[in-house]
Amino acid sequence: xxxxxxxxxxxxxxxxxxxxxxxxxxxxxxxxxxxxxxxxxxxxxxxxxxxxxxxxxxxxxxxxxxxxxxxxxxxxxxxxxxxxxxxxxxxxxxxxxxxxxxxxxxxxxxxxxxxxxxxxxxxxxxxxxxxxxxxxxxxxxxxxxxxxxxxxxxxxxxxxxxxxxxxxxxxxxxxxxxxxxxxxxxxxxxxxxxxxxxxxxxxxxxxxxxxxxxxxxxxxxxxxxxxxxxxxxxxxxxxxxxxxxxxxxxxxxxxxxxxxxxxxxxxxxxxxxxxxxxxxxxxxxxxxxxxxxxxxxxxxxxxxxxxxxxxxxxxxxxxxxxxxxxxxxxxxxxxxxxxxxxxxxxxxxxxxxxxxxxxxxxxxxxxxxxxxxxxxxxxxxxxxxxxxxxxxxxxxxxxxxxxxxxxxxxxxxxxxxxxxxxxxxxxxxxxxxxxxxxxx
Amino acid sequence: xxxxxxxxxxxxxxxxxxxxxxxxxxxxxxxxxxxxxxxxxxxxxxxxxxxxxxxxxxxxxxxxxxxxxxxxxxxxxxxxxxxxxxxxxxxxxxxxxxxxxxxxxxxxxxxxxxxxxxxxxxxxxxxxxxxxxxxxxxxxxxxxxxxxxxxxxxxxxxxxxxxxxxxxxxxxxxxxxxxxxxxxxxxxxxxxxxxxxxxxxxxxxxxxxxxxxxxxxxxxxxxxxxxxxxxxxxxxxxxxxxxxxxxxxxxxxxxxxxxxxxxxxxxxxxxxxxxxxxxxxxxxxxxxxxxxxxxxxxxxxxxxxxxxxxxxxxxxxxxxxxxx
Numbered sequence: 001x002x003x004x005x006x007x008x009x010x011x012x013x014x015x016x017x018x019x020x021x022x023x024x025x026x027x028x029x030x031x032x033x034x035x036x037x038x039x040x041x042x043x044x045x046x047x048x049x050x051x052x053x054x055x056x057x058x059x060x061x062x063x064x065x066x067x068x069x070x071x072x073x074x075x076x077x078x079x080x081x082x083x084x085x086x087x088x089x090x091x092x093x094x095x096x097x098x099x100x101x102x103x104x105x106x107x108x109x110x111x112x113x114x115x116x117x118x119x120x121x122x123x124x125x126x127x128x129x130x131x132x133x134x135x136x137x138x139x140x141x142x143x144x145x146x147x148x149x150x151x152x153x154x155x156x157x158x159x160x161x162x163x164x165x166x167x168x169x170x171x172x173x174x175x176x177x178x179x180x181x182x183x184x185x186x187x188x189x190x191x192x193x194x195x196x197x198x199x200x201x202x203x204x205x206x207x208x209x210x211x212x213x214x215x216x217x218x219x220x221x222x223x224x225x226x227x228x229x230x231x232x233x234x235x236x237x238x239x240x241x242x243x244x245x246x247x248x249x250x251x252x253x254x255x256x257x258x259x260x261x262x263x264x265x266x267x268x269x270x271x272x273x274x275x276x277x278x279x280x281x282x283x284x285x286x287x288x289x290x291x292x293x294x295x296x297x298x299x300x301x302x303x304x305x306x307x308x309x310x311x312x313x314x315x316x317x318x319x320x321x322x323x324x325x326x327x328x329x330x331x332x333x334x335x336x337x338x339x340x341x342x343x344x345x346x347x348x349x350x351x352x353x354x355x356x357x358x359x360x361x362x363x364x365x366x367x368x369x370x371x372x373x374x375x376x377x378x379x380x381x382x383x384x385x386x387x388x389x390x391x392x393x394x395x396x397x398x399x400x401x402x403x404x405x406x407x408x409x410x411x412x413x414x415x416x417x418x419x420x421x422x423x424x425x426x427x428x429x430x431x432x433x434x435x436x437x438x439x440x
Numbered sequence: 441x442x443x444x445x446x447x448x449x450x451x452x453x454x455x456x457x458x459x460x461x462x463x464x465x466x467x468x469x470x471x472x473x474x475x476x477x478x479x480x481x482x483x484x485x486x487x488x489x490x491x492x493x494x495x496x497x498x499x500x501x502x503x504x505x506x507x508x509x510x511x512x513x514x515x516x517x518x519x520x521x522x523x524x525x526x527x528x529x530x531x532x533x534x535x536x537x538x539x540x541x542x543x544x545x546x547x548x549x550x551x552x553x554x555x556x557x558x559x560x561x562x563x564x565x566x567x568x569x570x571x572x573x574x575x576x577x578x579x580x581x582x583x584x585x586x587x588x589x590x591x592x593x594x595x596x597x598x599x600x601x602x603x604x605x606x607x608x609x610x611x612x613x614x615x616x617x618x619x620x621x622x623x624x625x626x627x628x629x630x631x632x633x634x635x636x637x638x639x640x641x642x643x644x645x646x647x648x649x650x651x652x653x654x655x656x657x658x659x660x661x662x663x664x665x666x667x668x669x670x671x672x673x674x675x676x677x678x679x680x681x682x683x684x685x686x687x688x689x690x691x692x693x694x695x696x697x698x699x700x701x702x703x704x705x706x707x708x709x710x711x712x713x714x715x716x717x718x719x720x721x722x723x724x725x726x727x728x729x730x731x732x733x734x735x736x737x738x739x740x741x742x743x744x745x746x747x748x749x750x751x752x753x754x755x756x757x758x759x760x761x762x763x764x
Contacts, residue, residue: 281512283562
């Protein structure tokens with residue numbers, strides 16, 4: 001009996017191709033997607049390039065050299081306001097640099113300012129301020145390390161150079177007493193005893209001078225010190241709970257997609273039990289039906305997101321009412337795009353089961369790539385670029401601009417534009433796929 | 441056996457053809473192909489107002505395609521379909537049409553009342569008219585006391601009644617029912633036909649597709665049989681019987697022993713291994729037949745009298761071969 005049950009179960013699995021795929025292929029697919037997303041960092045062997053901007057208020061040789069070392073490191077990518085001004089040390093003002101950080105165009109701004117303690121020295125040791133965006137919690141720490149390393153390397157180079165100059169100056173008159181090309185022995189044998197003594201005395205004097213050079217060099221190197229680096233969180237300082245603002249959007253968008261696709265499956269159920277046929281035998285057209293469903297999904301999506309952010313406000317101190325206009329616009333547009341996506345998926349699929357597994361794969365992949373699960377700054381640059389093709393990335397960027405960066409609505413033009421376009425394209429595709437249910 | 445009798449609807453005695461009034465439903469040379477398959481091959485049909493028509497045919501004959509064409513759900517390659525003289529593709533024409541699909545096309549997670557209101561609105565009913573029609577429907581289907589219950593909790597018969605009610609709320613002049621009694625018990629079936637009687641009495645034209653030939657025979661006053669996308673029989677049941685298998689009663693006989701001579705009007709059916717005789721007046725002809733069999737050396741061990749019915753007509757016209 002048990003054998004028969006096992007046999008029947010295997011036969012049913014074999015005949016149900018969708019279940020077969022879900023059981024054996026989908027896990028491999030998911031593993032591959034996640035391995036690709038997070039494993040690709042290992043292949044490059046380096047952290048993704050961090051976008052920074054430098055503001056050099058001193059413009060000394062030391063700060064310029066520090067900047068050059070940072071640029072040469074390859075781990076930082078410097079933002080250029082204007083290529084023509086790129087070489088100018090004060091190309092970017094402190095205010096402009098801070099604005100770039102606030103707008104999310106760079107991860108941090110490196111500001112070299114004069115050290116108030118010792119402004120009179122020839123190459124004053126700068127005070128470095130890292131104006132960081134704590135949205136990327138790793139970036140500021142990495143940048144601090146890089147700046148420390150670059151600054152100390154630059155100081156060491158200058159110390160070495162200064163020491164070399166001093167030594168050269170000290171050695172200049174003595175070197176004239178030496179004979180060239182190793183002909184010392186041959187020459188000494190040809191000298192008179194008095195001349196030989198004179199040369200040996202000169203050699204001893206030279207040895208003493210070498211000892212002085214070494215002391216000079218050590219003296220210069222000992223002047224190298226760790227630069228004073230201050231990290232300023234330009235975005236997160238005034239926020240009650242910055243992490244909530246960051247993750248609320250990610251989770252909201254992912255669940256918006258899940259709930260919309262589940263609800264859109266009703267159209268497949270209606271087709272299966274002939275309710276769709278009956279609906280279309282009435283005054284209703286397919287356009288009415290899709291628009292009705294779209295409006296419903298948008299309303300549910302807006303309600304769902306509002307409830308989630310309200311919970312964030314109630315329990316985690318999220319500043320919802322301070323950004324109500326941006327939240328309303330962003331939620332409406334995101335819910336619209338999610339509704340269109342869900343209807344397109346439903347119109348593409350033949351059965352509710354098929355819709356279930358296809359949408360699960362797609363939504364989880366998009367959420368992983370788009371930053372709903374793991375912040376995108378942790379991904380490699382290639383994956384971050386791929387993430388731009390996902391619906392989630394744009395929605396998350398929009399919400400982050402509102403709640404994290406506190407930017408005005410005008411700064412959301414790109415995100416809103418992309419989401420509205422997505423919404424339109426998806427609903428048009430849904431209508432095209434739905435023609436198979438239309439009058440044929 | 442392949443159908444060998446093709447009746448032209450217009451020539452069937454007793455058919456309800458009228459040239460003076462606008463027909464409730466009119467199909468003129470309707471053709472539709474799906475790839476190489478010709479689903480409808482020039483269907484001509486005229487259904488007068490108030491008629492109850494049974495649309496019969498074996499699986500794959502083209503019934504569903506025809507019903508969907510009547511409901512405006514598929515485009516036809518050629519011909520015309522009109523409801524009260526108006527093309528079926530017009531939105532206004534659809535208001536005159538009620539559709540009851542074979543599947544339970546209602547929302548199981550809505551109550552009876554919510555289902556009725558929803559489908560009423562879809563057919564343009566609003567306000568007082570909607571409330572009046574919903575109240576009427578609840579009474580008509582006998583589910584007033586269950587109006588706040590979710591329909592998914594109902595029995596098959598109750599769901600069927602709600603399914604029908606949703607199709608007639610807007611008082612359609614033509615009602616198309618696709619196998620409305622599938623999977624229901626005799627009591628529910630009886631109730632459903634009572635409901636259809638009421639609609640018919642109110643002047644609604646009813647087009648019913650079914651595989652229950654006894655239902656078609658008892659509930660409809662006109663039978664249309666289609667096969668291979670063509671109308672192969674059309675008329676009242678009596679006329680169809682007369683023109684196909686004949687109205688004579690069939691006597692099925694099992695005989696032991698060998699008949700020494702052939703008996704007029706007694707034929708051997710090798711497939712069923714019985715003798716068949718046709719009699720017009722059993723009281724007069726049957727004793728003579730039995731006498732002759734005995735005289736020829738046969739002994740009748742079993743006898744069955746069979747009056748020709750729609751089943752015989754159907755099998756006669758469409759054959760016994762299995763379809764899709």
